[in-house]
Each structure stands twice: as structure tokens, then as C-alpha cells.
Amino acid sequence: xxxxxLLAAAIAALAPVLLAAPQAAYAEWPERPIRLIVPWPAGxxxxxxxxxxxxxxxxxxxxxxxxxxxxxxxGGIGSGLVARAPADGYTLVxxxxxxxxxxxxxxxKLGYDPRTDFAPGGLAGYFPYALIVNTSFPAxxxxxxxxxxxxxxxxxxFASWGIGGSAHVAMEMVRAQAGFDxxxxxxxxxxxxxxxxxxxxxxxxxxxxxxxKAQAEGGKVKILGLASPRRFAGAPDLKTFAEQGVxxxxxxxxxxxxxxxxxxxxxxRLNRAVATVLQNPQVRDQLLKxxxxxxxxxxxxxFKAFVASExxxxxxxxxxxxxRAE
Numbered sequence: 001x002x003x004x005x006l007l008a009a010a011i012a013a014l015a016p017v018l019l020a021a022p023q024a025a026y027a028e029w030p031e032r033p034i035r036l037i038v039p040w041p042a043g044x045x046x047x048x049x050x051x052x053x054x055x056x057x058x059x060x061x062x063x064x065x066x067x068x069x070x071x072x073x074x075g076g077i078g079s080g081l082v083a084r085a086p087a088d089g090y091t092l093v094x095x096x097x098x099x100x101x102x103x104x105x106x107x108x109k110l111g112y113d114p115r116t117d118f119a120p121g122g123l124a125g126y127f128p129y130a131l132i133v134n135t136s137f138p139a140x141x142x143x144x145x146x147x148x149x150x151x152x153x154x155x156x157x158f159a160s161w162g163i164g165g166s167a168h169v170a171m172e173m174v175r176a177q178a179g180f181d182x183x184x185x186x187x188x189x190x191x192x193x194x195x196x197x198x199x200x201x202x203x204x205x206x207x208x209x210x211x212x213k214a215q216a217e218g219g220k221v222k223i224l225g226l227a228s229p230r231r232f233a234g235a236p237d238l239k240t241f242a243e244q245g246v247x248x249x250x251x252x253x254x255x256x257x258x259x260x261x262x263x264x265x266x267x268x269r270l271n272r273a274v275a276t277v278l279q280n281p282q283v284r285d286q287l288l289k290x291x292x293x294x295x296x297x298x299x300x301x302x303f304k305a306f307v308a309s310e311x312x313x314x315x316x317x318x319x320x321x322x323x324r325a326e
Contacts, residue, residue, distance in 0.1 A: 039078025089266035097252035106164030121256030122274030149180035170250035
């Protein structure tokens with residue numbers, strides 16, 4: 001019995017050392033290049049922001065961040081790869097509201113759980129979304145759009161880049177809030193959806209501000225309002241939905257996550273680098289020019305809680321609209 005007591009005491013004494021050992025091993029992280037999985041096509045909005053933001057992060061970490069585009073399943077393929085990657089800090093994923101707040105409710109066989117398979121790195125920014133219509137559509141603001149949709153239930157059409165994507169779910173969120181009925185016309189990507197809208201084949205679409213501004217400046221669409229709780233510094237004259245009687249937040253966001261089990265020392269160093277970059281005026285100006293709102297720095301705990309709240313918020317809309325993709 002005395003021997004057992006001594007053994008238990010020895011194990012208890014060693015426990016803090018054993019727990020600290022993995023963290024100490026990563027005190028010098030990173031010691032080699034980091035792979036960042038961007039689960040979207042190269043050249044798209046999320047990809048461009050990931051590359052822009054990761055450059056100053058890599059400079060702070062003193063190691064290259066190598067972008068690896070793995071598109072498919074609305075960001076699900078690339079995210080799944082990271083969920084199964086070694087938890088050593090050398091494989092990260094560029095997450096969005098699509099990958100971590102919408103997909104789990106849309107795809108029954110997604111292959112990962114955003115609540116348990118990932119560890120938080122840092123929130124980088126927000127993509128404010130706007131409602132656009134083709135130039136011949138008889139509405140010049142959100143109130144007129146809602147009025148027409150209410151008068152002609154199911155006749156007003158809206159495009160998206162696929163079932164369960166943010167363009168689809170965002171409109172469902174607006175529809176539920178404002179109380180109207182519209183017809184969803186899904187396309188196989190953003191480009192054909194926007195082309196159809198500009199050609200007058202569909203009436204409307206909710207898209208990131210980067211897309212909305214480019215199309216409006218080219219005279220192809222009209223912007224009716226910003227689906228955000230506050231005005232965007234990159235387009236200060238554009239009224240929000242809330243200012244036009246429909247309080248809704250239908251934008252998405254981007255940031256870094258790692259596989260679950262990644263040492264806290266790694267996550268905290270990554271988080272500090274993200275926070276430092278977010279306070280860089282040049283980076284903030286770059287993001288605003290790309291129509292991305294820089295995030296306020298968050299701790300890893302705050303970022304994890306934010307993603308959990310977004311999971312619940314978008315999930316409520318998806319379940320109510322019965323959105324499923326097989």
C-alpha cells in the first residue's frame with residue numbers, strides 16, 4: 001500500500017511537467033513553412049483576402065505561409081482535410097461562415113464538425129453583403145423590393161451560386177425577417193449567377209460588397225442596400241437594411257483555424273500575429289479597398305465563442321427554410 005502511495009505521489013508530481021512538455025516543444029513555432037488550406041478557388045474573394053492578410057502574418061511569424069487551394073462542396077472539402085491533418089500548427093484553414101456555420105446544417109455527410117474538430121486561431125475580417133437587382137427591376141431601395149415581393153409572392157426570383165451557399169441562406173434570412181416569398185434559382189457558381197442577373201434572366205441576388213460594387217460601377221446592376229447592422233466604411237453612403245426597415249445581418253467572415261488538439265502555444269502565437277496585423281493601418285486600408293471590414297482583435301476564446309454563436313444563428317435560418325444538399 002505504501003508503494004502504491006509513493007507511485008501515485010510521483011505521478012502527481014510529474015503531471016505538470018508532462019502536460020507542459022508538448023507546449024514547450026512548440027515554444028519556437030513555427031520552425032518551417034505553414035500550409036494554409038483555402039477551401040475556395042484561386043482568385044476568388046476569400047482567396048485574395050487570405051493571401052493579402054497572410055503576407056504580414058508570415059512576416060511576423062518569420063516563416064512563409066503557403067496557400068493551398070482546395071475548393072469543393074462549398075468549402076467543405078478543404079475544411080475536411082484540415083480537420084484530419086496533424087495538430088502540429090503546420091496546417092491551418094481559412095474558415096468562413098459557409099464552412100463553419102452553414103455547411104454543417106446543409107450537408108448531412110459533411111465529414112467534420114466545426115465545434116469539435118478545429119481549434120481557434122484568429123478572426124480576420126467580415127464580408128458585408130448587399131442586395132443587388134438587374135437594372136430593369138422596378139425597385140430602387142429595399143422597401144420597394146420588399147413591397148413588390150409581397151405583392152407578387154413567388155414571382156420575384158433570386159440567384160445564388162448553389163444550394164446552401166451564403167448567397168442562398170442570406171436571402172432566406174432576409175425573406176424570413178421581412179415576410180415575403182421569392183423563387184430561388186441556383187447556379188453552379190458565382191460567375192454564371194451574376195451573368196444571369198446582369199442579363200435580366202433573374203431579378204435579384206445577395207452578394208459580397210466587392211462583387212456588388214464592381215457590377216454596379218459597370219452599370220450592370222443596382223445596389224439596393226447593405227445586409228449589415230451598420231454602414232460599411234468602404235461604402236459609407238450605402239444605407240443598411242436596418243435603416244430601411246429590415247434589421248438583418250447576412251454577411252460572412254474569414255479567419256484562421258487549426259486542427260483540434262493543436263498546442264495552445266501555437267494558437268496563442270498565431271492569435272497575437274493576427275491581432276497585430278489587424279492594427280496595421282496599411283493592412284486595414286487594403287482590406288477596405290477589397291470591401292472587407294477588418295475585425296476587432298479577438299482572443300482565441302472569443303473567436304471560438306463567436307463561431308459557436310454563428311453556427312446557431314445560421315443554423316436556425318437553414319432549418320426553418322429546410323435547406324439540404326445531398
